[in-house]
Amino acid sequence: MSESQSTSRDALRGARRVVIKIGSALLTNDGRGLDAEAVGGWVDQIASLHARGIEVVLVSSGAVAEGMARLGWVSRPSAVYELQAAAAVGQSGLSQCYEGHFARHGLRSAQVLLTHDDLSDRKRYLNARSALRTLVALRVVPVINENDTVVTDEIRFGDNDTLGALVANLLEADALILLTDQEGLFDADPRHDPEARLIAEGRADDPALAAVAGDGGALGRGGMTTKVRAARLAARSGALTVIASGRQASVLTRLAEGETLGTLLMPDHAPLAARKRWLAGQLQVRGTLVLDDGAVEVLHRHGSSLLPVGVRRAEGVFKRGDMVVCVNEQGARVAKGLVNYGSDEARRIVGQPSHRIETLLGYMESPELIHRDNLVII
Ligand SMILES: Nc1ncnc2c1ncn2[C@@H]1O[C@H](COP(=O)(O)OP(=O)(O)O)[C@@H](O)[C@H]1O
Numbered sequence: 001m002s003e004s005q006s007t008s009r010d011a012l013r014g015a016r017r018v019v020i021k022i023g024s025a026l027l028t029n030d031g032r033g034l035d036a037e038a039v040g041g042w043v044d045q046i047a048s049l050h051a052r053g054i055e056v057v058l059v060s061s062g063a064v065a066e067g068m069a070r071l072g073w074v075s076r077p078s079a080v081y082e083l084q085a086a087a088a089v090g091q092s093g094l095s096q097c098y099e100g101h102f103a104r105h106g107l108r109s110a111q112v113l114l115t116h117d118d119l120s121d122r123k124r125y126l127n128a129r130s131a132l133r134t135l136v137a138l139r140v141v142p143v144i145n146e147n148d149t150v151v152t153d154e155i156r157f158g159d160n161d162t163l164g165a166l167v168a169n170l171l172e173a174d175a176l177i178l179l180t181d182q183e184g185l186f187d188a189d190p191r192h193d194p195e196a197r198l199i200a201e202g203r204a205d206d207p208a209l210a211a212v213a214g215d216g217g218a219l220g221r222g223g224m225t226t227k228v229r230a231a232r233l234a235a236r237s238g239a240l241t242v243i244a245s246g247r248q249a250s251v252l253t254r255l256a257e258g259e260t261l262g263t264l265l266m267p268d269h270a271p272l273a274a275r276k277r278w279l280a281g282q283l284q285v286r287g288t289l290v291l292d293d294g295a296v297e298v299l300h301r302h303g304s305s306l307l308p309v310g311v312r313r314a315e316g317v318f319k320r321g322d323m324v325v326c327v328n329e330q331g332a333r334v335a336k337g338l339v340n341y342g343s344d345e346a347r348r349i350v351g352q353p354s355h356r357i358e359t360l361l362g363y364m365e366s367p368e369l370i371h372r373d374n375l376v377i378i
């Protein structure tokens, strides 16, 4: 084992708070509802981590699959209202299953259902954080899922990898462990390429990883694409990510002991401040600002605010306070942030020096289009 590998795996051994996500592809027993026996096995391992003083927060998929099994449906419905109904039926089964297994170890679990809005509204985000922190302090294991029954396609995470990463950010976890049906991230999708080789370690921000990550199977949602993206999100609060097979014997306890299993994706920059992390985790973007090269440079190099003079075009319909993405002239994403002017006003002031804002609009809200406190480089 190389020196860098042993150092990285040591980081996992030192983890005190971990978010463990168990994916649909793994949980659902080839689509026939929950694999309760396998759930029991993971809970046994989590109980053992707990006994060593490691705080565990679980993100578990499986509600829709369990609901389908309970309702006797053989194929996944496409209508949103049927998926919502299946999730409602299945979520109680999921919760019961975990509760029963944790009870064998004298541990309590708690069901926490979150939506995108809970994490995008700053007040609700802080509320969710304090509730989860309280549960963890009470030595209860939160079992989190997306609240599928009340979300529509437009506002959903969809996959639970992203939710897991945002929870890791929220709780400043040391590690995010994504358990799935493959041994980790391969250099090609092993379902289609028998020669594919496991990537043991990488940097969460490495664009080459996103290039080899493909879509999910029939049961899962985002495949490796969302797992690699989740690693990038988790890295923003300094968390490392492991993608590993939930079918490997004692996978969680072996990882906690520093064994080389799965794919380890390490953060390669300092963690962002809490508010910037929250900004970075925002998925819903209302518009696009196309920046000139000078603006891209000052944002990158100096962490400056974005002034209208550096913006070529404003696209989309947005209000003051909405999240917009900033791209360079080739369309590559550079930053995102909360904009100080709505799209109509923004279109009138782009390319202009800030001292002209008042003349152009009849008022000046602020000299920046996005203040640096509300801006995050991506
Ligand atoms: N490069 C890759 N390496 C490993 N698996 C990959 C890769 N690209 C795509 N996949 C697919 O991703 C699937 C796991 O993702 P997904 O089905 O969403 O599972 P989960 O429900 O656990 O999130 C695997 O079954 C695999 O076929």
Ligand SMILES: N[C@@H](CCC(=O)OP(=O)(O)O)C(=O)O
Binding pocket: 022, 023, 024, 025, 060, 061, 062, 063, 064, 065, 087, 145, 146, 148, 158, 159, 160, 161, 216, 219, 220, 221, 222, 223
């Ligand atoms: N929230 C959904 C699960 C979403 C999902 O399958 O995500 P993933 O496990 O990342 O493939 C459910 O409980 O059915």
